[in-house]
Amino acid sequence: MAEWITGRVKARTNWSRNLFSLVVEAEVAPFKAGQFTKLALEGDDRKVARAYSYVNAPGQDPEFYLVTIPEGQLTPRLAELLPGDELLVQRTAAGFLTLDEVPPGRDLWLIATGTGVGPFVSILAEGECWQRFERIVLVHGVRFADELGYRQQIERLTAGRAGFCYVPFVSREPAEGALGGRITHAIADGSLEARAGLVLTPEHSRVMLCGNPQMVRDTIAELRERGLEKHLRRKPGQILMENYW
Numbered sequence: 001m002a003e004w005i006t007g008r009v010k011a012r013t014n015w016s017r018n019l020f021s022l023v024v025e026a027e028v029a030p031f032k033a034g035q036f037t038k039l040a041l042e043g044d045d046r047k048v049a050r051a052y053s054y055v056n057a058p059g060q061d062p063e064f065y066l067v068t069i070p071e072g073q074l075t076p077r078l079a080e081l082l083p084g085d086e087l088l089v090q091r092t093a094a095g096f097l098t099l100d101e102v103p104p105g106r107d108l109w110l111i112a113t114g115t116g117v118g119p120f121v122s123i124l125a126e127g128e129c130w131q132r133f134e135r136i137v138l139v140h141g142v143r144f145a146d147e148l149g150y151r152q153q154i155e156r157l158t159a160g161r162a163g164f165c166y167v168p169f170v171s172r173e174p175a176e177g178a179l180g181g182r183i184t185h186a187i188a189d190g191s192l193e194a195r196a197g198l199v200l201t202p203e204h205s206r207v208m209l210c211g212n213p214q215m216v217r218d219t220i221a222e223l224r225e226r227g228l229e230k231h232l233r234r235k236p237g238q239i240l241m242e243n244y245w
Contacts, residue, residue, distance in 0.1 A: 031093035116211030
C-alpha cells in the first residue's frame, strides 16, 4: 500500500497562464533523477491523485512542474496553492526514465514536450550524465515561448559544458533562438540534427523521450527510420520513454 505523507508548499513559480511549479517540504524517500511520485488532495469523498516527475536533483526539496487542466479534478486546485498550504505526497518514487536504465553510448538526446522537460532538468542537475556521455542534447517543444519553463535554470546547470546543446521548439509563434514547427518534422527533415551538430545513429545515440504521447509515438517512428529501437531489458535498444499523461 502506498504511503502518503503531508507536505507543505515552500515556494511556487508561475511560468505562464497555465504553467507553474511547486517546491514542497516533505520527507520523501530517496529517488533517482528522472523518477516520479504522486501528489494528491482530499476530495469530497476520496483522494484525488496524479503522477508528477521530480524536477529537483535527489537530496533537494521536492519540486514539481505542472500544467493546469481546466476540466481536471486536481490541477486547478493545485494551482491555487500558496506557500504554507498543505498537500499529500506519495513518499516513494517510481519510474524507469533514469540513467541507470540507459545502455552505454556516446551521445544522450533528451527530448521533451511541455512539462515533460521536468525529469530531464533533474537528470542535468544530478550530474551523472556529464560523466557518462560526451554530448548531451536537450530538446524542448512547446506552443508559445513563455512555456519554455526552466530555461534559465538549464542555462545555469549547463554553463561551461562544451558538449551540451539546448534546442527549443516553439510551434505557434516566432521565438528568438527557437526552431518552429514540430520536433518530429525536424527529425524527419534533418534540421534537428543540423541545429545540434550531431547525427542520430544506433551506434552512438541514446534517446530519452518524455511528454505528449502523440509526440512520443511519432518520434519513435521517426527514430526507427534511423535504425533506433525501444530499449527493453531483455533486448537492449536506444530509446527510453515516458508518456506524460
